[in-house]
Amino acid sequence: MLQNRAGRKKERYISIQTKLILVFFTTTSIVFAVNIYMYMSFNQMMERIDTVYISNADFNNLQNGLNQVQVNMAEYLNSKSSDSMEQYFRSEEEFAAMIRKLNDAVVGNENMIMEKNIRRMSESYLELTERIIEAKRGRNVEKYKVLYEKASQLYSCINTYIYSLNNKQFQNNSENYSALLKSLRYMEVVNMAILCMVNLLNVALAVILTRGITRPLKHLAEAANQVAEGNLDIEPTEAESRDEVGVVTRAFNQMVLSIQEYIERLKKSLELESAMKEKELMMETHLKDAQLKYLQAQINPHFLFNTLNAGAQLAMMEEAENTYRYIQNVADFFRYNIKESRESVTLKQEIELVDNYVYILNVRFSGEIHFRKNVDESLTHVQVPSMILQPVVENCVNYGIRNIDWEGCIELSVYKEEDRICISIQDNGIGMSEEKIRKIMNSRLREADLEQNSNGIGLDNVIGRLRLFFGMEEVMEITSPGKNMGTEVAIFIPYKEKEICHV
């Protein structure tokens, strides 16, 4: 079935070359045929003209033949030589053959009747000459003389007849000749007219036939122009012809369709990709959330807190005031960790934790650290992630002022700066190198770089949580003027008036 259809399709396909060849072949063969016909009829005409005077020539020959017979007979009668006799017989035979070609029927035409008369008279004449020859041979002088007289008379009579008929024929032939010439000239005119006509019609035919070839091409060109201008939304061009143009048209239609489909597919895949990216981002956020929770869980020393609480009660019972205060501070410090294991706390709670921490350190290191606070109380209600200040202060103590010869000092300032709140922790320790600051800011400080006595929460952790919490990059700035000239860690949080007033 399919093969059959393909076969039919193949049958229907006619290439442009074939079509053009057909067109040219048809037109040229018409012209050729007409030309051939004209040439042939022209030739025929020329042949007829050539044969016009043939009858005259025939009659001249006839006359000559008759003459020969008469002359040869007379010659024989004069000489009686076998040579002349032979000649006579030859000429007689020739003449007899000639007269046999003449008309012998009684028909209603004067010339034909004349021809018949000539034939019959010639026959009589030949009979006579035969008798003369016989008489001559038989030496019948009287008889052959009389017969010769008679034959001569008949000879001249036949001659006159032939001459007359020849004349008549010549007249006829001349008329025919001029008539033929006339029709020849007429034929030339007709031939020219036919040729002109055929040529004109041929041109028209070629135009009609080639239009069938060029029209689909024109349509295709228009459609292609539209596509070139960017208008892909066009009607499919009809593939009317069964040639190469048809093939190209169908391919063009298919191409336009394919382009449309491709654009559609591209659009869809772009949409899909952006959705995927969104999902990926969500996943990342969730992961960060989880990480935050995990980090908070890391610094949850439950057990230590309970133990310390027991110690504080013991100091109270023994009335060791300082010990009790110390243990109470330590307990508060750890309780904060348990209690504030939620996501956000107020800045004030954070500052209290720093107070606890500095007290504990001062007890440990016998009041080495001078801690000053310069806090704008109106800004302490802002929500911040928990455990952000204490690691910074711990950092100041561990790396800034631990091993210095002079008196260590830490200053905490909270103030408003344009549209943000700035929390600044400044020490007068050994300072920090540029490289180290860059490493901290880019969260590249590895465990190995940290000293053993750190309680685990590094600055990179603080920075990461601040960034996630506030959704901005500029959350911390570390500046150090130089070696032994101290360090300042500034934390920036966005200032939101509403939030503050509401609280």
Added chain:
Amino acid sequence: MKVRTGEKENTATLVKAVLFLAALVSLTIASLLYFKMRAVVAGDMEKQEYTHYIRHYAFIADNMENNFWEEVYQGAKERGEETNVYLEWFGSSVAVKYSKKERLQSAIAAKVDGIVLEADGSMEMLELIDEAVENQIPVVTVMADSYGSKRQSFIGIASYNLGMEYGRQIIRISTKETKKVLIIMNDDLDDNSKNMILSGINETILNEGNHLTLDIEPMNVSNDSTFGLEETIRDIFMDTDNQPDIIVCVDAQGTISACQAVVDYNLVGKVDIIGYHITEAIGSAIQRNVLSSTIVVNSRQMGINSVDSLNEYIETGYVNDYIVMDVDAVTAGNVREYMKDAAK
């Protein structure tokens, strides 16, 4: 839908192309046919289909210009056509003007199937007729016979009867003053005929017009030389002392010449003419009273009879030896009827 439109357009193109082709071919064929027609009209050289005849007769008479013989020939020719016989005025298509005898010779040599001959009483004629008959060519003599020959039949006016009719006409127009009657006789007539005519005239006048004293004078005119007859007749009128009162012409050509001479010499009414045969000129001469009367024989019937006789002889082997034709006199009273016939 669109494809169908395309197919329709293709079909339309095809139809147009086919129409153009048809127009082209038909135009060419039409032009060529037109040309062929014109060419055939212009130069008809094709062998035509001629009527075929079963026999070929030769007609040999004095000359073609003679009205009488022309009519005999026409009658014979028409009869020939009817009976599928080709009648040829023998020698008419030859450039040389042959004598009757020469033409008879050629006709014998040409082995025609039959000869209609205006004979004469000469010996050569007789011999030639006999030669023809010996060669199985039947001969019918017309108007003038060859006595003693082996001819199959003679169709003619009995010369004596003719003379009697002339005699009656002479008596009719003669008055007391009428003295001299000149009878112009053509050499074509043999002596026997001439004598018969003369005796016919003489005896009729003797029997029916014995009150008249007429001097009847025959005059032989040779027809051999060109215009001989015409000049001889004119000579008669030139000789004013010896002018005849009545001139009798026994042939058509002589009649016309005499009439013309009478008019030219202003002798109408003074010299009466009795003619022979009727043509348009002779008829009008009678109407104008230039000619008193003319003796006619039904020349066409004569021609018809001649062909019939030949046919009869060839088909049956027998034929009447002598067929006589009647003669009539045409005068001013009955000329109209004959004129109609002549006009035909």
